[in-house]
Amino acid sequence: MDLLLGSAYWLLVVLLLLVLVDRTCRRMPAFSRWRQVLRFAALFWCCTAIFKKVYLDYIFPPGDAIWHEWVAREVAELLRAGDFAGAGEFFGFGNPAYRFLLGVFYALTGAPELVTYTVNGALAYWGILAMLQALCQHTGCKNLPAKVIVPGLFLPSALLWTTTNLKEGLVLWGICMMLQWTFPRSNKRGKIPRLLPLMGMIALGLLRPHIALIWIVAINLLATWRSKKIGLFVLTSAGALASLFLLKLAAPVLFEAATGEGVASTLGGRYEHLTTNSDLASSHFLDKDPTPILTGVLLILFRPWPWEVRQISEFLAGVEVWWLASLGLWSWVRVPNKLSHLKHPCIISMLVCLAMLGFFFSYMYNMGLVVRQRLMVFPAVWLLYSWPAIFYRPHLKRSVRLPKLNSRLRKPQSQLPLPASR
Known part of the structure; x- marks a missing residue:
């Protein structure tokens, strides 16, 4: 059955x-x-x-x-x-x-x-x-x-x-x-998509209330920048406050410690406690002193490093992350006008999201947990990696010019010039 x-x-x-x-x-x-x-x-x-x-x-x-x-x-x-x-x-x-x-x-x-x-x-x-x-x-x-x-x-x-x-x-x-x-807002969207x-x-x-809070801040930044709608800003800000409330309900002890002693101090103390237990922590994180944001961003984008691979699962995880990083870096190297792309609101908001999630990942203690939870950052990482690949495609340069020429060639018959009379 x-x-x-x-x-x-x-x-x-x-x-x-x-x-x-x-x-x-x-x-x-x-x-x-x-x-x-x-x-x-x-x-x-x-x-x-x-x-x-x-x-x-x-x-x-x-x-x-x-x-x-x-x-x-x-x-x-x-x-x-x-x-x-x-x-x-x-x-x-x-x-x-x-x-x-x-x-x-x-x-x-x-x-x-x-x-x-x-x-x-x-x-x-x-x-x-x-x-x-x-x-x-x-x-x-x-x-x-x-x-x-x-x-x-x-x-x-x-x-x-x-x-x-x-x-x-x-x-x-x-x-x-x-x-x-x-x-962009569209009147054609139905109630369900909205x-x-x-x-x-x-x-x-x-x-995951803490991850919701980070993503809401990044999306709030992007949406407000693009649309300049006060109502959207209020809605996403309310979502951020709701995420804080849910975070307090989900982990009250951690929340009280973070608000009293500071987020970095609380997470640092938790990291030191967990990395003393070899059954929970991976050997990659033992006797390490993480640097907030930098350690997490490197962990998201590049680790495990080749010299950190000790088993087949870590090798496969490393191949995936190095492959994605290679695609992204190669695309950014080749794209022209890099500064103009880096100024785009979408790129800035995703970089902010990556930095905030990098702060959270700085205190990760297990490589398997990193690989699993790295999916929460994948939308930001892939948007950053893929952005220049959209704009730099040399084989499409000729086809980009064709519409202007074709628009003249595809005039209706009534708009074509009449043949000269003999």
């Missing part, structure tokens, strides 16, 4: 993703020639969920996912029995919020865990599409290059960490939905 139900739900998720791809390609001309690639990527993400559940989880048992599943099933049983008060006791912020939402999902659908893997992966895929759409909106791109769309769609760490029973997929979706607040950024902010605020 579970196999039949899981197969039906899996096919439904695949169908919804394909509909999303077709709708995106119709609305965004930059995606049109990549329609088949986008369809293949959607199917590939859903198949990765099956591969993770059927094969990888038996080789590397997912401890966190097992606990999430057990608690969520307990919440679902309480909800089905009508014990809403008992189910509400499981609600909280961070991981408890994810388990409670997952329990509500199970109570409504009765789906097996494979469907959770697939839905989380589908949400992450949807988020990456929204991220690429934001890139097109801010650059005016009409034709995405392969070096922008392919790495984004097939990022190995995103495929592995979102197609599972963890909150990474929902967090990535929430961040990318919030980017829609920076789009609600998506708000839904993304709520999801991110419940799951």
